[in-house]
Structure formats: C-alpha cells, structure tokens
Amino acid sequence: MAQTLKDDVKESIVANAVTVFARDGYEGATVAAIARSAGISTGNVYRYFDSKETLFEAAISPSFVDGFLALLRAQLRSARGHVDLDTLPPDASYRIAAEELLRFAIEDRLRLIVLLGRSQGSRHEAVAETVVQELVEQAVAHFRELRPGLRLSAPVRLMVEQAYRSLVATVVLVLATFDDEHRIRAAVTAYSRFHLSGLKALFEGIETGPRNRKNS
Structure with a gap:
C-alpha cells in the first residue's frame, strides 16, 4: 500500500530547509541536517523531495x-x-x-x-x-x-x-x-x-x- 504524503510534513520540511540554507548556505547544507531540523528521518525527506536541489527550489521558489x-x-x-x-x-x-x-x-x-x-x-x-x-x-x-x-x-x-x-x-x-x-x-x-x-x-x-x- 502506497504511503500518503502529508502537506503539513512537506511544509515543515521546506520551512526547516529555509532555516538550514540561511545558516549553512546552499553548498554547506545537507539533506540530513534539514531532516534533523525538521525532526524526521533523512529517508522521509526524500519521500517528498528527490534531491537537495529540488528542495532548494521549493524553499527559494x-x-x-x-x-x-x-x-x-x-x-x-x-x-x-x-x-x-x-x-x-x-x-x-x-x-x-x-x-x-x-x-x-x-x-x-x-x-x-x-x-x-x-x-x-x-x-x-x-x-x-x-x-x-x-x-x-x-x-x-x-x-x-x-x-x-x-x-x-x-x-x-x-x-x-x-x-x-x-x-x-x-x-x-x-x-x-x-x-x-x-x-x-x-x-x-x-x-x-x-x-x-x-x-x-x-x-x-x-x-x-x-x-x-x-x-x-
């Protein structure tokens, strides 16, 4: 059974990504750091975004x-x-x-x-x-x-x-x-x-x- 993606989780990931990008810069930020900031696993982040680049594009649209x-x-x-x-x-x-x-x-x-x-x-x-x-x-x-x-x-x-x-x-x-x-x-x-x-x-x-x- 396919897992359902949740809008509130996605929004939390993006919000935390903005925080991490502002702190570490695009080059220094990692998906793992964004996951820790959001309080979820790195794997869960990848359920919503397939790369740091696509996550960045969602954060800075x-x-x-x-x-x-x-x-x-x-x-x-x-x-x-x-x-x-x-x-x-x-x-x-x-x-x-x-x-x-x-x-x-x-x-x-x-x-x-x-x-x-x-x-x-x-x-x-x-x-x-x-x-x-x-x-x-x-x-x-x-x-x-x-x-x-x-x-x-x-x-x-x-x-x-x-x-x-x-x-x-x-x-x-x-x-x-x-x-x-x-x-x-x-x-x-x-x-x-x-x-x-x-x-x-x-x-x-x-x-x-x-x-x-x-x-x-």
Missing part, C-alpha cells in the same frame, strides 16, 4: 525571486529624478515603494538571506550580482539626469559597483544579525543614509563633458 525583483525595480523607478531622497514626503512613491520592499525583507528575511548571500552553487547564485548591476545602472542613470554629460571612468564605476556590493552584503548581515523589526529598520535606515551620502559625494566629484583622455 521562482515566484519569491520574481516578487523580490519586482519590488526592487519599483523602488528604483520611483527614485529617478529626485535630488535628495531624504527630503521626500511620506506619501511619495519612492517612500511607499521603499516601505513595501523593506516589509517584504522583514517578513521573509531568511529567504532573502539565502537568495542574496547564501545561494552559491544553486540556480540563484547570480541573483545577488544581478541586483548589484541593476542598482549601479539605476544610480548612473539617476545622476546623469541630474548632471547631463556625466561620464564614468572605469575606476569610478568599479567603486560604484563595490559600493553596491557592500550595500547588498550589509542588508544580508543585518537580516542575519537581527530578527526583530525595530532593529532591522534602525540598521537599514542608518546604513542607507551612509550609503547615499557616500554615493552622492562620489558622483559629485566626477567631471561632466566629453572625455579628453583615453582610458578615462
């Missing part, structure tokens, strides 16, 4: 990734053309989009930790760098609207990329360090102000107009 990227892109679009984001009123589209993204991160922080910081070796390992590059392109477009003729040298672009890699890594660190909303919000707000002020100073130091030297 394409719909989760798409939802996160949609919120991020909405925030990026809403930031365009504003000289100083800190001065925007609470009902500004940027503020609303930023709050939606932060709420998403707080409510599903473990999955976001995995997606942006612990997914090496998985199908989603490139997402963090994709986020970095989209943030860079948005920043460049934003400052070019404010300063027509702005040109980025290779060294400056590298610094902008590093600034955004640091931003993504810091978000992962904050979500991994704190599990309460108040501390997450405080940390994200503090670092965002630091990041934006540094980015503004970096772009304001760039000359505008045609390049005069090769490899500039």
Whole structure:
C-alpha cells in the first residue's frame, strides 16, 4: 500500500530547509541536517523531495525571486529624478515603494538571506550580482539626469559597483544579525543614509563633458 504524503510534513520540511540554507548556505547544507531540523528521518525527506536541489527550489521558489525583483525595480523607478531622497514626503512613491520592499525583507528575511548571500552553487547564485548591476545602472542613470554629460571612468564605476556590493552584503548581515523589526529598520535606515551620502559625494566629484583622455 502506497504511503500518503502529508502537506503539513512537506511544509515543515521546506520551512526547516529555509532555516538550514540561511545558516549553512546552499553548498554547506545537507539533506540530513534539514531532516534533523525538521525532526524526521533523512529517508522521509526524500519521500517528498528527490534531491537537495529540488528542495532548494521549493524553499527559494521562482515566484519569491520574481516578487523580490519586482519590488526592487519599483523602488528604483520611483527614485529617478529626485535630488535628495531624504527630503521626500511620506506619501511619495519612492517612500511607499521603499516601505513595501523593506516589509517584504522583514517578513521573509531568511529567504532573502539565502537568495542574496547564501545561494552559491544553486540556480540563484547570480541573483545577488544581478541586483548589484541593476542598482549601479539605476544610480548612473539617476545622476546623469541630474548632471547631463556625466561620464564614468572605469575606476569610478568599479567603486560604484563595490559600493553596491557592500550595500547588498550589509542588508544580508543585518537580516542575519537581527530578527526583530525595530532593529532591522534602525540598521537599514542608518546604513542607507551612509550609503547615499557616500554615493552622492562620489558622483559629485566626477567631471561632466566629453572625455579628453583615453582610458578615462
């Protein structure tokens, strides 16, 4: 007689998988560790998922990734053309989009930790760098609207990329360090102000107009 798979057991396996992936990363996590976390046998996990990869895909689903990227892109679009984001009123589209993204991160922080910081070796390992590059392109477009003729040298672009890699890594660190909303919000707000002020100073130091030297 075939054994019946139970939805609550499957959901428990997935929930515990998210916890283990957030703690150990995709490469470091094992099905045995996930089984221990769920309080069941390794063999029982394999009744529901035939591999660690399929379990990872259930834990960090394409719909989760798409939802996160949609919120991020909405925030990026809403930031365009504003000289100083800190001065925007609470009902500004940027503020609303930023709050939606932060709420998403707080409510599903473990999955976001995995997606942006612990997914090496998985199908989603490139997402963090994709986020970095989209943030860079948005920043460049934003400052070019404010300063027509702005040109980025290779060294400056590298610094902008590093600034955004640091931003993504810091978000992962904050979500991994704190599990309460108040501390997450405080940390994200503090670092965002630091990041934006540094980015503004970096772009304001760039000359505008045609390049005069090769490899500039």
